[in-house]
Amino acid sequence: MSQTALSLSSRYGGTPPAVTLPALPIFDTLLAHASVRHFLPDALPEQTLPTLLAAAQSAASSSNLQTWSVVAVQSQERRDRLSQLAGNQAHIRQAPLLLVWLADLSRTRRMGEQLQAPVAGTDYLDTFLMSAIDATLAAQNATLAAEALGLGTVYIGGMRNQPEAVAQELGLPPGVFAVFGLVVGHPDPAKPAAIKPRLPQSKVLHHEQYQTPTTLAEEVGDYDAHHRAFQASQGMPIKDWSQQVVERLHGPECLSGRHLLVESLHRMGFPLR
Ligand SMILES: Cc1cc2nc3c(=O)[nH]c(=O)nc-3n(C[C@H](O)[C@H](O)[C@H](O)COP(=O)(O)O)c2cc1C
Structure with missing residues (x-):
């Protein structure tokens, strides 16, 4: 497997979309991003x-x-x-x-x-x-x-x-x-950084018109599980992504002063x- 294909797999928590990325250095760089x-x-x-x-x-x-x-x-x-x-x-x-x-x-x-x-x-x-x-x-x-x-x-x-x-x-x-x-x-x-998984493509891509999900499963698919696995692999607190998101935006007290922006x-x- 190429480095880019490995990165692609990591980017989607081991469940990559069906795409073969072009063998160009820019894709290596893009896909390998980690803070x-x-x-x-x-x-x-x-x-x-x-x-x-x-x-x-x-x-x-x-x-x-x-x-x-x-x-x-x-x-x-x-x-x-x-x-x-x-x-x-x-x-x-x-x-x-x-x-x-x-x-x-x-x-x-x-x-x-x-x-x-x-x-x-x-x-x-x-x-x-x-x-x-x-x-x-x-x-x-x-x-x-x-x-x-x-x-x-x-x-x-x-x-x-x-x-x-x-x-x-x-x-x-x-x-x-x-x-x-x-x-x-x-x-x-x-202390190397690791590639953090993102939502499945189907959760961020809409064709022609926005399709509004009605359940949490439709919103995030198996991403909560991917996120938990990533957190565990990094020795970080294991929590669903969906839970983390709502906690981060619970209210103005979570905005580190930025509610006054x-x-x-x-x-x-x-x-x-
Ligand atoms: C506009 C912006 C602001 C961010 N601010 C911080 C920050 O203040 N401190 C920090 O450690 N990371 C910060 N991050 C990094 C994000 O936490 C990180 O991009 C996210 O968790 C995804 O991880 P990854 O970049 O490793 O893929 C910021 C990212 C963006 C895009």
Whole structure:
């Protein structure tokens, strides 16, 4: 079995869909994705950052507005502080690089000022969403590039737990919001990450029109069992995925402060009309 076919099998908990993936290196990279949370302290080669940026900037961008930016944080002290703000996540302190991906409407607004042209379109929810989507596409390109280079990454949504404190730490002007972080480093070979199974394709793919399931079995199929087996193999608490999902979103108390995000965004220069 090829490495890609093995990864495909792991991706679906040993029950892969009937597909033979093309024997192209990009599929090896895509299928082998796993978030890495244990890193060596080794520095990254100098070429890594501009390489990841070239990949990021090659992503599509809504109307080519390019309303995103990224802060590369290498300073140990700043990573320590950002780790605290993101729920004390050790991997932020451990890995040599944290990329903080920004929805950035401030560049557009400055350009409007310089060209003496109104840019009130930046005040709307859709423009914020567009900006966050562009930042996300860029980040995912950088993630794949890093993984293709043999590096490890993990996204940090915890960057939104205290968005105004993060903005202060990074010197963000109004109209700039840290959508998430991305830790980048050399994976610790002593603690390798494993491919985490996903839902069966039939649960996320609809043909022509959305088919609304009516039972939990229809929603998740055998995925709860795959998830339990994965958790057991990793020595993690054994729990159904469906249970984990509803617990994670039980209420505002489970959102690590992010239930206050809309008020923060208003104060940070996003009216979200
Ligand atoms: C936007 C985003 C934010 C995330 N935030 C965190 C985080 O703060 N800490 C963390 O350890 N993992 C974080 N993750 C990683 C997810 O937990 C992980 O992708 C998921 O469990 C699936 O595992 P896999 O990436 O290994 O396949 C985040 C992932 C995404 C896409």
